[in-house]
Amino acid sequence: MKLTVNNLSFSVSDLEIIKSISLKVNEGQFVGIIGPNGCGKSTLLKNIYKVTKPSSGMIFLDDLDIVKSSPKAIAKKMGVVGQFNNTNFDFTIRDMVMMGRTPHKKMLESDSKEDEDLVNCALRKVNLKQHELKHFSYLSGGEKQRVILARALAQEPQFLILDEPTNHLDIKYQIQILSLVQSLKIGTLAALHDLSLAAMYCEYLYVIKDGQVLTHGKPEEILTPALVKEVYEVDCQIYQNEYTKNLVIAYHPNIAI
């Protein structure tokens, strides 16, 4: 599905956090959002997945008006992998992933064969099928994040939102999660911290600073030392490496402390 955001603004008591942002994710496209801490990336995504309500502007998933539709209608189409995966209560991995079926179920409907199959499939995709009866709260950060991704996959989403999905993960799981999402070939909007990973996986990037889109375009076109200096206030060199042919960003340690 295609995501269209038009002139989205969001304020909390007089403070404008998002200032008229417009962006677009086409069918099957992997789009990244980068920007420094506190630039409004997460807030922007929260507006899109309905946790907060925009002050003004429009958000559409194909023809579905996200602001006006019910959370259930949106959850049938859109999966979210965020950083909110701490719970005070204990569930097995399988129970957690089964929760992904929630938006598709009526009140008294029990889990069907189809639901079980979808959950199995999601668990296999993240390599957790053999651990499905383990307790979620005992897992490492990387495993937890894979469970949350499996839960989002069990939702059968046609669009995915990733809110810094690879925070706290070691490099193997960072690559695993992003490669898995990329292989789904569904529209994806991801807030990412690591510029090299963003360059590697995203077809298109939006750079956000102070709640506004600073620039946007293909990673190799917009990622320049000048941009990194402007956004992050860090000197760097950017070049294509021989090994993977991807962009590498080498940061200079000189910074005003």
Add this chain to the structure above:
Amino acid sequence: MVNNKRTFSSILLLLIGLLFISMIVSVSIGQVNISFFDSCKILLYKFTGLNIGNVDTVIPKMISDVIWQIRIPRILLVVIVGAGLALCGSVMQASIQNPLADPYILGISSGASLGATFSIILGHKLSSFLGEFDLIICAFLGAILATFLVLVLSSVGEKMSVIKLILAGTVVNALFTALSNLFVYFAKDAEGVRSVSFWTMGSLSSAEWKDIPLIAAIVIIIGVFFLSQWRIMNAMLMGDDAAMTLGINLNVYRKIYLVISAILTAVIVSTCGIIGFVGLVIPHIVRIFTGSNHRYLVPIVILVGAIFLIWTDLLARTVISNSELPIGIVTSLFGAPVFMHMLIKKKYGFGGN
């Protein structure tokens, strides 16, 4: 941990069997002991009209009256109250996303106490021109007033948050307890003060057939409602943001659940006073075996709550001959060591990590 339907069904059947056996045992034991089989006969005869010999001649009428008029209504009330309190406890723990919640956390008990105190101490003085002040109605109104205050306080300003709810509950609790104490302090009659303090310890001895249908209907309707809500209650434990991404707006459901379980708790408290620990401990004990999945947790909590209260009530009735301990004392005497044991063993994390 219960994680498949077959284990779940067998546990459920086992508990239902245990519930019936507990009820019959409890019916048989008391100041007049009646044999287990005589109790079965009387029950069979009274409930089905089945002709199993002439019961009235085989068993003295006095005995069948003790069972039918005194013990059965009491056991039914015990079952209803135990199931209801345990259910409300698990609903509150999910709604507030806090393992420490119990049915009284929103100030319901102090509200009911205030109503009861008002009725006991001032009731007969005002009854001449305001009509009879019924204790149950006063306690119920007090409980509802406290809940209403808590909900209003916690929804003022920005959206309702769990922390605001708990704080509002604590504040209302303090206020209503102070008011009750004020009544007691200025009360002149010692008998009334004694009644108030007995009331707060809980009692099931007033059970009568005429009270059963209404409270049973309320518990059953609300019980069925919450049995159907397991998906939403599971999502609740994921927190507001994650629940939203699963299509559930927790702010709406939390309010609905709090109001419904407050009504149920208010009905229970006004009928039998404050019975502590059941609503807090039973959901935790059951969670050790079932995990947090409400699909399995809720039905088992309801049954275990009922069974637990049958046995504590039996203990309360029989531990001192010719007398009866208030049930609230027994549940806490029982519940506290169990809770301590769980704390020491540490195998169970109480939801925390």
